Amino acid sequence: MDLVVKNGTVVTATEMFQADVGIEDGVVACLGQFDYPSGTPAIDAAGRLVMPGVIDAHVHLEDVGDNGTPTADDFASGTRAAAAGGTTTVIDFVSPAPGQSPAEAAALRRRQAESKAVVDYALHCCIPEAARFTAEEAARLLAEGISSVKLFTVYAGLALDTLSLYQIMLRAAEVGLTVSLHAETGEIVEHYRREFAAAGQKDPEYHAWSRPWFAELEAVQRALALNAAAGARLYFVHVTTRAALEAIARARREGQDVWAETCPHYLLFNESALRGPDGGRYIMSPPLRRAEDLAALWSGLAAEDIQVVATDHCPFPLATKVGRPFYEVPNGVGSIELNFNLMLSEGVLAPGAARLTPSRLAAVTSTNPARFFGLYPKKGHLAPGADADLIIVDPLKTRTVRAAELHGGEDHSIYEGLTLRGMVETTISRGEVIYDHGRVLGTPGRGRYVRRPVAGWDRAAGGTPV
Ligand code: DUC
Ligand code: ZN
Numbered sequence: 074m075d076l077v078v079k080n081g082t083v084v085t086a087t088e089m090f091q092a093d094v095g096i097e098d099g100v101v102a103c104l105g106q107f108d109y110p111s112g113t114p115a116i117d118a119a120g121r122l123v124m125p126g127v128i129d130a131h132v133h134l135e136d137v138g139d140n141g142t143p144t145a146d147d148f149a150s151g152t153r154a155a156a157a158g159g160t161t162t163v164i165d166f167v168s169p170a171p172g173q174s175p176a177e178a179a180a181l182r183r184r185q186a187e188s189k190a191v192v193d194y195a196l197h198c199c200i201p202e203a204a205r206f207t208a209e210e211a212a213r214l215l216a217e218g219i220s221s222v223k224l225f226t227v228y229a230g231l232a233l234d235t236l237s238l239y240q241i242m243l244r245a246a247e248v249g250l251t252v253s254l255h256a257e258t259g260e261i262v263e264h265y266r267r268e269f270a271a272a273g274q275k276d277p278e279y280h281a282w283s284r285p286w287f288a289e290l291e292a293v294q295r296a297l298a299l300n301a302a303a304g305a306r307l308y309f310v311h312v313t314t315r316a317a318l319e320a321i322a323r324a325r326r327e328g329q330d331v332w333a334e335t336c337p338h339y340l341l342f343n344e345s346a347l348r349g350p351d352g353g354r355y356i357m358s359p360p361l362r363r364a365e366d367l368a369a370l371w372s373g374l375a376a377e378d379i380q381v382v383a384t385d386h387c388p389f390p391l392a393t394k395v396g397r398p399f400y401e402v403p404n405g406v407g408s409i410e411l412n413f414n415l416m417l418s419e420g421v422l423a424p425g426a427a428r429l430t431p432s433r434l435a436a437v438t439s440t441n442p443a444r445f446f447g448l449y450p451k452k453g454h455l456a457p458g459a460d461a462d463l464i465i466v467d468p469l470k471t472r473t474v475r476a477a478e479l480h481g482g483e484d485h486s487i488y489e490g491l492t493l494r495g496m497v498e499t500t501i502s503r504g505e506v507i508y509d510h511g512r513v514l515g516t517p518g519r520g521r522y523v524r525r526p527v528a529g530w531d532r533a534a535g536g537t538p539v
């Protein structure tokens with residue numbers, strides 16, 4: 074035995090129990106009460122929660138945002154921050170250049186991360202044109218270990234028209250690839266952006282007005298209608314409104330294999346943040362919504378209408394976020410390091426809130442994304458045979474967020490000054506302690522690329538359907 078995490082309360086997506094966790098060769102070897110040789114390295118987790126390492130299924134590291142602005146995190150700083158927040162696997166993106174083969178772009182993107190990643194990483198592949206998603210390309214993507222494509226209905230160069238969306242869904246269903254979708258209707262957004270710019274309405278709050286709730290709902294409903302015929306596994310990234318969530322929940326009840334993700338910022342802030350003096354810091358897309366929508370998202374998480382929390386981590390320097398017209402601000406905020414702590418604090422530990430049980434927290438931050446994206450049961454699970462990706466959490470500690478103390482490249486944080494309950498003390502990745510009490514110990518390049526087989530493989534192997 075290489076390491077024992079002893080005396081902790083193990084939290085899985087379905088249960089909580091007192092157990093020791095024995096780790097050997099990077100894998101969970103035993104769970105429960107077992108003997109081990111004296112002198113075995115051990116961490117005493119008494120009074121702590123021991124949970125599966127977080128899987129952040131939606132991050133943008135080393136990417137380029139609007140107006141060519143580079144993100145504040147590359148693979149090294151972003152995954153260092155991930156480790157400090159309890160995240161042991163991230164799923165980033167590959168965006169093929171015009172005319173480039175998706176599989177070729179994927180191989181290059183993987184190499185870009187190779188020498189830098191502190192935690193394990195996988196990739197989704199953006200498909201900006203139906204014609205490029207041939208059966209052969211789909212097979213090559215699967216051979217690269219990529220089992221999900223990312224589609225958009227907005228953003229020049231990425232937005233797909235209705236027929237293309239349908240054709241890609243059909244192809245994805247045929248080969249078993251999962252479809253992730255950013256659902257906002259581009260025509261509506263572009264129209265309002267132009268109108269507001271022409272009228273000199275430049276303040277951050279117009280960002281929200283330019284991307285109204287019905288633009289999200291229209292794109293969600295259209296995608297659901299197309300997928301009712303195409304039959305792909307469909308995943309809506311960053312769902313923000315009650316209306317969109319209700320449409321997705323209805324489609325699930327009608328039998329579609331469709332999942333919803335939301336992000337911490339949509340659960341913690343409402344649109345009023347955009348009206349503050351530094352409202353530009355809160356510009357992301359879709360935009361922050363009304364308080365009623367926040368309440369619906371929390372209820373949706375508890376009721377299992379939302380299955381995944383991921384960050385859409387896409388931070389930019391403060392100087393690019395404030396003092397500009399909203400249409401020149403790069404979209405995105407950072408939360409790769411705070412994600413789990415935010416959800417623990419506001420979802421589980423906040424007095425009177427108790428929106429989520431600890432097991433539901435494990436499900437939405439780890440087990441469910443592992444299941445949906447083909448990582449389970451190797452990841453997202455605390456059981457013998459799984460990778461020893463786990464976190465030790467002290468539920469009694471509190472912290473106040475200071476951007477200067479975070480481990481990534483962002484020079485500010487929309488969570489600055491927020492006091493959070495609970496704290497990740499230790500992060501273990503494949504049996505190695507990569508973060509401990511404030512210090513990142515994992516080195517760049519130790520993170521491994523994770524190949525993901527087609528979605529649903531765990532069911533074929535006898536796993537429990539979600
Ligand atoms: N919205 C996106 O769609 N991508 C990255 C950041 C953002 O705010
Ligand atoms: Zn998006």
Ligand code: ZN
Pocket residue numbers: 131133310385
């Ligand atoms: Zn995104």
